[in-house]
Amino acid sequence: MQKAPYITGHLTEHCGDDSYGTLDGYLQRGGYAAAKKAITEMTPEQVVDTVKASGLQGRGGACFPTGMKWSFMPKNTTKPKYICCNGDESEPGSFKDRLLLERTPHQLIEGLLIGAWAMGAQKTFVYIRGEYAAPATQMERAVEEAYAKGYLGKNVMGTGFAHDIVVARGAGAYIAGEETGLIESLEGKKAQPRKKPPFPAEHGVFGMPTTVNNVESFCHAPHIISRGPQWFRSMGTEKSPGTTLFGVSGHVVRPGLFELPLGTPLDTLIFEHAGGLREGRKVKGVIPGGLSVPILPAGQLDVPMANEALQQRKSALGTGGIMVMDDTTCMVRVGCVISWFYREESCGQCTQCREGTGWLHKLMERIERGAGSMDDLDVLLDVADKMEAKTICALSDAAAWPVQGLLRHFRADFEAHVKHGKCPFPQSFEL
Amino acid sequence: MPKLSIDGQEYEVAAGRTILQAIDDLGLLMNGVDVPHYCWHPHLSIDGSCRLCQVEVEGIPKLQIACNTPVKDGMVVHTTTDRVKRAREGVMELLLINHPLDCPICDQAGECKLQDYAYDYGVPHARTQEPRRAAKKGVELGPTIMFDQERCILCRRCVRFCREVPETGEIGVFDRGDRSVIETLPGMPLDNPYSMNVADICPVGALTTKDFRFKIRVWFLEDVKGVCTGCANGCNVFLGVANNKVYRYVPRRNDAVNQTWMCDAGRMSYKQIGSEARLKLAFVRGANGLLEPASTSAAISVAAARLRRVIDAKGPGVVAAVASAHATNEDLYTLRRLLEALGTETSGVAVPLGAHDDLLVKAEKVANAAGARALGFGDAQAVVDRVRGGGVDALIVLGHDLLDPGYAGDPSVLSHLDTVIVLDTHRSELERVAHVLLPVRHAAEKAGTLTNHSGRAQRIQPAVEPAWEASADGEILARLGAALGLTGFDGKWDVRSVSRELGALPGFAGADLAGVGDLGRPLSSGSPAGALR
Numbered sequence: 004m005q006k007a008p009y010i011t012g013h014l015t016e017h018c019g020d021d022s023y024g025t026l027d028g029y030l031q032r033g034g035y036a037a038a039k040k041a042i043t044e045m046t047p048e049q050v051v052d053t054v055k056a057s058g059l060q061g062r063g064g065a066c067f068p069t070g071m072k073w074s075f076m077p078k079n080t081t082k083p084k085y086i087c088c089n090g091d092e093s094e095p096g097s098f099k100d101r102l103l104l105e106r107t108p109h110q111l112i113e114g115l116l117i118g119a120w121a122m123g124a125q126k127t128f129v130y131i132r133g134e135y136a137a138p139a140t141q142m143e144r145a146v147e148e149a150y151a152k153g154y155l156g157k158n159v160m161g162t163g164f165a166h167d168i169v170v171a172r173g174a175g176a177y178i179a180g181e182e183t184g185l186i187e188s189l190e191g192k193k194a195q196p197r198k199k200p201p202f203p204a205e206h207g208v209f210g211m212p213t214t215v216n217n218v219e220s221f222c223h224a225p226h227i228i229s230r231g232p233q234w235f236r237s238m239g240t241e242k243s244p245g246t247t248l249f250g251v252s253g254h255v256v257r258p259g260l261f262e263l264p265l266g267t268p269l270d271t272l273i274f275e276h277a278g279g280l281r282e283g284r285k286v287k288g289v290i291p292g293g294l295s296v297p298i299l300p301a302g303q304l305d306v307p308m309a310n311e312a313l314q315q316r317k318s319a320l321g322t323g324g325i326m327v328m329d330d331t332t333c334m335v336r337v338g339c340v341i342s343w344f345y346r347e348e349s350c351g352q353c354t355q356c357r358e359g360t361g362w363l364h365k366l367m368e369r370i371e372r373g374a375g376s377m378d379d380l381d382v383l384l385d386v387a388d389k390m391e392a393k394t395i396c397a398l399s400d401a402a403a404w405p406v407q408g409l410l411r412h413f414r415a416d417f418e419a420h421v422k423h424g425k426c427p428f429p430q431s432f433e434l
Numbered sequence: 435m436p437k438l439s440i441d442g443q444e445y446e447v448a449a450g451r452t453i454l455q456a457i458d459d460l461g462l463l464m465n466g467v468d469v470p471h472y473c474w475h476p477h478l479s480i481d482g483s484c485r486l487c488q489v490e491v492e493g494i495p496k497l498q499i500a501c502n503t504p505v506k507d508g509m510v511v512h513t514t515t516d517r518v519k520r521a522r523e524g525v526m527e528l529l530l531i532n533h534p535l536d537c538p539i540c541d542q543a544g545e546c547k548l549q550d551y552a553y554d555y556g557v558p559h560a561r562t563q564e565p566r567r568a569a570k571k572g573v574e575l576g577p578t579i580m581f582d583q584e585r586c587i588l589c590r591r592c593v594r595f596c597r598e599v600p601e602t603g604e605i606g607v608f609d610r611g612d613r614s615v616i617e618t619l620p621g622m623p624l625d626n627p628y629s630m631n632v633a634d635i636c637p638v639g640a641l642t643t644k645d646f647r648f649k650i651r652v653w654f655l656e657d658v659k660g661v662c663t664g665c666a667n668g669c670n671v672f673l674g675v676a677n678n679k680v681y682r683y684v685p686r687r688n689d690a691v692n693q694t695w696m697c698d699a700g701r702m703s704y705k706q707i708g709s710e711a712r713l714k715l716a717f718v719r720g721a722n723g724l725l726e727p728a729s730t731s732a733a734i735s736v737a738a739a740r741l742r743r744v745i746d747a748k749g750p751g752v753v754a755a756v757a758s759a760h761a762t763n764e765d766l767y768t769l770r771r772l773l774e775a776l777g778t779e780t781s782g783v784a785v786p787l788g789a790h791d792d793l794l795v796k797a798e799k800v801a802n803a804a805g806a807r808a809l810g811f812g813d814a815q816a817v818v819d820r821v822r823g824g825g826v827d828a829l830i831v832l833g834h835d836l837l838d839p840g841y842a843g844d845p846s847v848l849s850h851l852d853t854v855i856v857l858d859t860h861r862s863e864l865e866r867v868a869h870v871l872l873p874v875r876h877a878a879e880k881a882g883t884l885t886n887h888s889g890r891a892q893r894i895q896p897a898v899e900p901a902w903e904a905s906a907d908g909e910i911l912a913r914l915g916a917a918l919g920l921t922g923f924d925g926k927w928d929v930r931s932v933s934r935e936l937g938a939l940p941g942f943a944g945a946d947l948a949g950v951g952d953l954g955r956p957l958s959s960g961s962p963a964g965a966l967r
Binding site (some may be wrong): 176193198200346347348349350351352353354355357358359360361362365366369378382386388389390392393394395 | 480481483484485486499504520521524525527528529531532562610613614
């Protein structure tokens with residue numbers, strides 16, 4: 004894998020250096036100063052307020068304000084409070100947390116300490132997806148190092164603040180990336196999202212107040228504490244400040260990670276940073292934020308990569324996983340792949356998701372085979388509508404939105420399948 | 435108490451309840467306010483997965499599931515809007531795309547929530563061309579339950595029931611997505627004392643009982659409200675009746691007694707009603723020492739003559755009675771009056787004991803021990819002791835619980851008695867020593883009240899009519915009293931007037947047939963025994 008993104012920022016500037024993953028290397032670059040500052044010079048409320056002021060949005064896909072989430076943790080409780088760091092990174096197209104876990108584990112530990120101080124949490128569970136063997140090994144090693152040198156444990160950096168970190172491994176399910184699915188999995192159960200209420204801040208891991216945040220969200224925290232919220236707001240857009248790690252994959256010359264300010268135009272990312280497409284190929288469609296967000300057509304590549312701008316185009320920033328598809332691509336096959344994925348990964352609790360994901364996939368397959376009818380296109384949209392915003396978690400929406408996006412922008416592809424009775428894109432990837 | 439508006443009507447509801455719970459508390463669920471639901475069950479934890487109970491709550495953009503949305507003061511809920519209607523249609527359509535639609539051969543047809551809700555909230559046509567999910571059919575989950583995986587809609591009520599009620603946890607959901615299936619855990623068949631309840635709570639034909647399946651179409655059944663007589667708990671049941679036959683017991687909801695459950699042993703006790711062992715004729719022991727069939731009237735005359743002879747010879751003190759706690763309060767009240775008119779005080783009730791648990795099953799394996807005690811019947815052991823001591827010449831026995839090892843154990847204890855008069859629903863070893871045998875009605879064949887272990891009087895009513903001449907114990911005893919020429923006995927016995935008479939006594943105040951209602955009524959403090967004497 005890449006040791007560092009092609010374009011780096013505050014999160015990744017040193018991560019090409021192997022020593023940055025060690026405690027000594029991290030300390031040499033000023034590591035743990037922000038955590039020490041937070042714990043010794045700031046009250047928990049000040050830390051929460053600073054993160055709120057920075058405008059940091061969660062980087063796990065929902066773009067929920069991190070500072071606000073931290074403030075939901077109950078203040079007056081006798082129960083232990085927990086943090087869950089979501090390193091499940093199961094969204095297809097997303098591969099940023101993997102790099103941060105593997106190359107910058109101490110940056111994450113420092114971010115977790117800041118979060119723990121702010122929320123008064125005793126323990127953090129870093130949940131890493133089962134497939135991420137190397138990142139988990141690196142994280143475990145870094146946690147051991149931090150314990151050995153007094154950066155974790157009963158007396159963090161001599162401040163008297165106590166915090167423990169447990170590294171936990173997933174067993175391989177997309178839905179373990181949903182915060183309550185993650186909690187269930189962490190508790191040793193099947194990863195099935197919990198109904199809300201109660202919300203995790205009230206009843207989370209093992210029934211204790213819990214905050215779940217993405218790996219990257221925590222990694223921004225040390226930089227916000229040491230350089231201040233205004234510095235963070237100097238990057239990105241008004242509503243979506245800071246940088247993020249964009250992962251570009253698909254039909255581009257230079258796929259990989261790019262740390263860039265939010266709001267960077269999509270076409271800049273694709274053509275300037277990711278090297279554009281192979282010669283003679285044109286963009287047909289781009290999924291801008293991981294598999295679950297609606298696709299954008301070639302005509303909309305000028306969109307700034309920030310959630311508010313993407314939502315205006317009826318898509319979303321998601322996890323910033325950009326998947327580029329060139330003009331050989333059959334969009335019905337794309338629909339088959341996407342709907343197969345969600346059918347496979349639905350946990351099966353809610354009726355709409357369990358049954359709807361399977362139906363969408365069967366419809367997509369039939370249309371791709373050339374056995375579909377024009378009515379099927381309406382059925383696709385109707386089923387997607389019946390699945391949207393009606394279930395315990397967002398997997399059902401995640402399965403519905405791509406279908407809506409594909410039919411919004413590429414209905415002609417679907418109609419061509421119906422008219423010709425076969426797939427008119429012989430050059431497309433094979434199913 | 436928060437105020438909640440449902441479809442324009444304002445209600446006050448208890449704090450801390452969800453919308454669906456509040457509607458249920460008000461008694462309006464599917465009974466004025468229709469919020470269809472599959473996974474929610476009043477006595478199981480909230481699952482929130484079927485998504486059928488979605489309602490519109492003003493101020494919240496998304497539809498909310500009524501089962502898990504806490505009521506807030508001033509909340510305005512709509513259950514009949516187009517959005518709600520469409521959401522229900524969506525759930526119904528999606529539940530049906532993989533359903534085998536095999537209603538013609540499905541035993542649940544007629545009491546199937548998938549059928550009912552499909553008619554009420556679904557769309558009348560199918561849009562799927564794809565083959566439906568094929569899965570296991572006719573799976574034996576355990577000794578009592580059969581499972582059809584294709585019909586299952588994965589509401590997971592059975593899973594939660596096994597985890598939360600008997601706490602045995604035999605059932606789980608395996609795999610995920612549209613491959614999800616209900617299975618028993620490996621090496622752990624569904625085998626617990628409450629297993630058959632899963633068939634009741636299964637909204638579809640996925641779980642059926644081996645006992646009832648394919649016996650009769652449910653639309654031929656009339657549901658008669660009654661009470662299980664298997665133990666002192668008095669679980670409320672519906673007796674499923676057709677062709678003058680009881681086909682099954684299913685639990686009837688009574689949150690104060692059995693919630694919505696009953697034990698398997700109690701459920702199977704309906705078989706005693708139509709049992710081959712029923713006593714169907716009166717018998718009188720002839721001069722040759724053999725029991726000979728007789729009409730009920732003739733048998734009563736013989737019984738009266740024998741009793742009169744004993745009393746004339748030795749006085750009423752040698753007459754004793756063993757009451758049955760299977761008999762109703764009205765029967766036992768009549769027995770009490772008979773004994774007092776006779777002038778004997780030797781009586782007791784036989785209460786056989788057995789296994790019990792913390793859930794429903796009580797140790798006392800009879801339905802009306804508390805009623806018998808309230809009516810002044812002590813333990814029958816005192817009667818047995820007196821019989822053994824030679825102080826009894828004539829014995830009136832209701833039922834055959836006296837043969838329980840805890841009491842006489844063996845009928846030979848009674849073999850030296852001059853007169854043994856037995857009133858029973860079933861044949862028993864008492865035939866060896868009885869001089870008069872009189873058939874009486876089972877609880878499913880008569881009206882009356884039974885008092886459960888907690889002192890709650892509950893009503894039974896005739897569900898079937900015996901095909902032979904049989905009366906309630908009380909009526910036989912009343913006729914016996916008349917045959918003996920006792921004051922206050924004219925041979926007529928009407929359960930309603932007896933019940934009213936009983937209901938006027940301290941302790942039983944208001945607990946007459948009309949007063950107890952469908953869900954029973956706790957007996958008040960105070961004892962009728964004093965008033966009786």
